[in-house]
Amino acid sequence: MGRHSCCYKQKLRKGLWSPEEDEKLLKHITKYGHGCWSSVPKLAGLQRCGKSCRLRWTNYLRPDLKRGSFSKQEENLIIELHAALGNRWSQIAAQLPGRTDNEIKNLWNSCIKKKLRQRGIDPNTHKPLSETKGGEDKVLTISDKTSGSNELKLLAPTSGNLSSIVPQPAPPSMSMADRNQTERSSSKNFVTSTKDFSLDQFAAASHESSNSMDYFPLRNSVYSPNLSMHQNLPLWFNQNSRLFDMNSELNCGMKSTAVPSGSRPIVSTSMDLKPIVSIAEEDSLPGFQYLEAGNSSNNSASTGNPSSGTELQSNNSLFDSSIFQWPDLLLNKQAQIQLGAEPEDLKWSEYLNGAISPSTDFQNQSQLFNGSVKEENQFLTDGLSSWLQPPELFGKDLKKISTAFKQI
DNA sequence: AATAGGCGCAACCGCTCGATG
DNA sequence: ACATCGAGCGGTTGCGCCTAT
Numbered sequence: 001m002g003r004h005s006c007c008y009k010q011k012l013r014k015g016l017w018s019p020e021e022d023e024k025l026l027k028h029i030t031k032y033g034h035g036c037w038s039s040v041p042k043l044a045g046l047q048r049c050g051k052s053c054r055l056r057w058t059n060y061l062r063p064d065l066k067r068g069s070f071s072k073q074e075e076n077l078i079i080e081l082h083a084a085l086g087n088r089w090s091q092i093a094a095q096l097p098g099r100t101d102n103e104i105k106n107l108w109n110s111c112i113k114k115k116l117r118q119r120g121i122d123p124n125t126h127k128p129l130s131e132t133k134g135g136e137d138k139v140l141t142i143s144d145k146t147s148g149s150n151e152l153k154l155l156a157p158t159s160g161n162l163s164s165i166v167p168q169p170a171p172p173s174m175s176m177a178d179r180n181q182t183e184r185s186s187s188k189n190f191v192t193s194t195k196d197f198s199l200d201q202f203a204a205a206s207h208e209s210s211n212s213m214d215y216f217p218l219r220n221s222v223y224s225p226n227l228s229m230h231q232n233l234p235l236w237f238n239q240n241s242r243l244f245d246m247n248s249e250l251n252c253g254m255k256s257t258a259v260p261s262g263s264r265p266i267v268s269t270s271m272d273l274k275p276i277v278s279i280a281e282e283d284s285l286p287g288f289q290y291l292e293a294g295n296s297s298n299n300s301a302s303t304g305n306p307s308s309g310t311e312l313q314s315n316n317s318l319f320d321s322s323i324f325q326w327p328d329l330l331l332n333k334q335a336q337i338q339l340g341a342e343p344e345d346l347k348w349s350e351y352l353n354g355a356i357s358p359s360t361d362f363q364n365q366s367q368l369f370n371g372s373v374k375e376e377n378q379f380l381t382d383g384l385s386s387w388l389q390p391p392e393l394f395g396k397d398l399k400k401i402s403t404a405f406k407q408i
Numbered sequence: 409a410a411t412a413g414g415c416g417c418a419a420c421c422g423c424t425c426g427a428t429g
Numbered sequence: 430a431c432a433t434c435g436a437g438c439g440g441t442t443g444c445g446c447c448t449a450t
Contacts, residue, residue: 016418016444038435054436055419090438102418105439110416 013047017056021046025053026061059102066098070107078104079112083126 013021028044034057037050046053059065070078074096081092089101089108096104113123122129 014420036435050435051437052419058437059418087439101438106417109440 012049014052017060021048022056022061025056029057029061055102059100064098065100070099074099075107075112078108079116079126082108082112082123 017025024044024046025040028040032043034040034054037054040046040050040053041048044053048056077095078092081095085091087105089105093099093101093104108123116123116126117129120129121127
């Protein structure tokens with residue numbers, strides 16, 4: 001299909017989005033939900049194609065997006081996931097709440113690839129460059145992942161077990177289209193073949209691996225006991241990102257105490273579990289600890305890394321307040337699931353419009369941003385513009401702030 | 409101060425898949 | 430079974446900012 005038919009029409013704007021366009025789109029989706037994307041630009045009064053609107057929303061305007069640079073934990077996780085999944089950015093993004101596939105893809109292409117090469121690791125194979133002649137163009141294969149190079153052991157989950165459930169990428173000689181087809185198919189097989197792969201098995205495998213694999217996939221049955229059996233496969237392996245996203249975001253909204261012992265929420269840097277990242281050498285693993293939710297005003301918690309004298313909370317946490325709408329909404333989604341309601345029917349705009357009452361737990365989680373508390377009612381009454389920081393601030397200026405912190 | 413090059417990010421392009429008629 | 434459409438994904442491009450010269 002390729003280019004959407006609407007894109008052929010004249011008068012459609014392309015290129016960067018203006019703040020006015022952003023506000024129109026945001027207001028529209030807030031009020032009505034996106035529904036059919038192709039109708040969004042017309043209804044929102046935008047001279048854009050629906051696809052462009054969708055991208056703008058998913059990559060930039062979505063309120064659950066995390067802003068700011070990636071933490072070392074996130075980078076490490078991306079590397080691990082890439083080793084296991086290859087360039088399946090959406091699946092990788094599903095493991096990093098608040099991050100988009102586009103963002104991760106950009107990070108990979110612009111930063112991580114380079115870092116890996118500097119460390120003598122082929123970013124495609126995750127093996128030492130010395131072992132991969134012409135590795136630049138080499139496509140990751142199962143044998144690559146399981147052949148047991150030291151680097152791989154360091155970066156990837158232990159994994160005889162994992163290799164058996166990772167989709168088989170197509171050979172490099174395939175055309176891109178065929179490769180895509182093959183890899184999509186293998187992804188499906190990958191999912192279906194792991195239906196009975198339990199969390200316990202995964203956890204057992206993961207416990208033996210590096211601590212980075214503390215990012216266990218949570219089986220959605222942990223929080224959704226009424227879901228059917230076939231959904232009990234680890235969400236980490238669930239290609240249905242909609243379901244997965246919902247639950248991963250749920251995980252973020254959950255109190256850490258709700259997490260069963262023996263498993264941890266997957267990379268929850270966004271909401272309740274806030275990693276403390278030390279200012280450490282570039283290549284050293286940052287020391288971090290998790291902070292309990294509700295203590296966001298007390299960010300001066302001691303660190304688990306005594307070797308570092310000066311520490312900052314993960315730069316992500318600075319931006320966390322921008323996503324305060326979500327956890328409660330998602331908890332309500334969860335409640336709907338358990339009541340047998342169709343979660344897709346629940347639009348976050350309904351929440352914003354007061355159709356869903358905030359939980360007291362959530363209300364207790366006042367979020368601080370720029371030193372002031374943004375009540376959600378204020379968000380509703382003041383309009384989006386007062387809540388949503390100008391894109392310039394989100395993008396560039398906060399990056400500068402983040403950079404400045406790093407330079408301290 | 410001017411400029412070239414590098415870099416990062418946002419957005420677009422082209423493809424496939426799934427749903428629907 | 431087939432065509433069409435909407436949605437999503439991964440690859441690529443273009444622009445603006447930053448830095449070194």
